Amino acid sequence: MILSQKENRKIKKVALTKKIECHDKELILTQERTRQTPLAEGDFIAYCFDDNIKVHGGTSLELADSNMMSAIPSSVIVTLLLKGHLKFSYDDLEFHLNTKSEPCAVIVNLAKPANFRREFRAGNQVSKLNIIMHPSWIAQRAGLDCPVQQFTRYHKAHQPIALDQEMLELAQALMALSHPQTFQEKMQFEILTHTLAARVLNQLTHDSFKMEADTLCSHYSQVAHIVNYIEKHLDQDLSLERLAAQFSMSVSNLQRRFKQNLNLTVSGYIRIRRLEIAKLQLERGQITITEAAYEAGYQHPANFTNAFKRTFGVPPQQIYATK
Structure with missing residues (x-):
């Protein structure tokens, strides 16, 4: 389920985060001027295919009510939420994903750089994947009349993605390979990512996605x-x-x-x-x-x-x- 709604609950403003290893878990910390505060702990994924495709996510428990913000370059971003709830935005385009009924996903195109903002809520257990694709990777593979190519022409174009059983199994297999080390593991991780990305992109049609007015306030x-x-x-x-x-x-x-x-x-x-x-x-x-x-x-x-x-x-x- 994808919602766009305002909430009155006040949360702390945070600009930067960093990830550190702590015993058998990893922590995401705020990077403030005078102190560091743990925001989440868990098993995080961070894998890059020569800057053309990046995979982030993992399974974590959020520890504090807070906000993080970062700059995102032009890219096509797939967010799959398998468990928990997730509130985030690209500039003024806001999403609220919730797995209360079933896992959910959304794909967003950023035709130009945008600012990403995400909420953390204490006690929220999250299992998610982000697949971030560089525009040149899309352009090399999509023809001029391809719906995927059309999708990439519009800044902040977006569409909910229906997750079938095969896509869920692909996502779960990726989660299980959270830290590929050997050549075989890395090859398997990349094959799973490409297969899952293809299943997501195949849901785009010429009239399926939404476009937003590029306004800020x-x-x-x-x-x-x-x-x-x-x-x-x-x-x-x-x-x-x-x-x-x-x-x-x-x-x-x-x-x-x-x-x-x-x-x-x-x-x-x-x-x-x-x-x-x-x-x-x-x-x-x-x-x-x-x-x-x-x-x-x-x-x-x-x-x-x-x-x-x-x-x-x-x-x-x-x-x-x-x-």
Whole structure:
């Protein structure tokens, strides 16, 4: 079941999250300026096919009432909810999935970058899968008259997906392979993903999906635009003065709205995002610690090491040494 409704229950605003391992479970934590709060624990899936297809999800228990927000690039996103309830939005396009009667799913096209927002509710047990497909992957496979190609032309086009028994079995098999390690496991995971994605995309017809007016409203919408701009220009100078001028705001107004909506300062958001990118590059062995420091905006590697350890709990040398 898919609903679009407003609720009055007040929840905490959160901008960033991170995932850590904790004994036999994993945790999703808020990444706030002065503290970290667990949002969910469970077994999470994160698998990428050369940036063309990404699979996220897993089974988890939500631990606190809160909100997370992130920037999403242009993509076709399939969300399958097998258990629990899930409230999320892309800019002003909101979905509320609930498995009270049966598992449910939805497919959404983002023809341009959007801001993703998701609610966490304490006690909510969630089992879900997200399949995120890059537009070029779709374009290489869909002809001009194909319904899938037509679907990708409209920003925020969306459609509920009917889950049959075979699709549920494919989803459950993917959940069981949450951490593929061997060559055979990875091949099996990718085959299952492609098969499930094909079954979902086959439900699209020329007149089956809905299109939304691309409109935004409220102060949150303006902050969402700012976050999206920051995400696309993290490798450039992002001074408060430049950002304020870009959005025709005063510096004080920019700082106030950002803090009110995301519970983080502008500089704090930028600092954490750059550190997260540096961590990812170090994990992949793409750059040295000194290079990571400069790319993250630190002129002195020692300052980078201190900031990295405060944010992730370990120094960058520990991550780089494993490569």
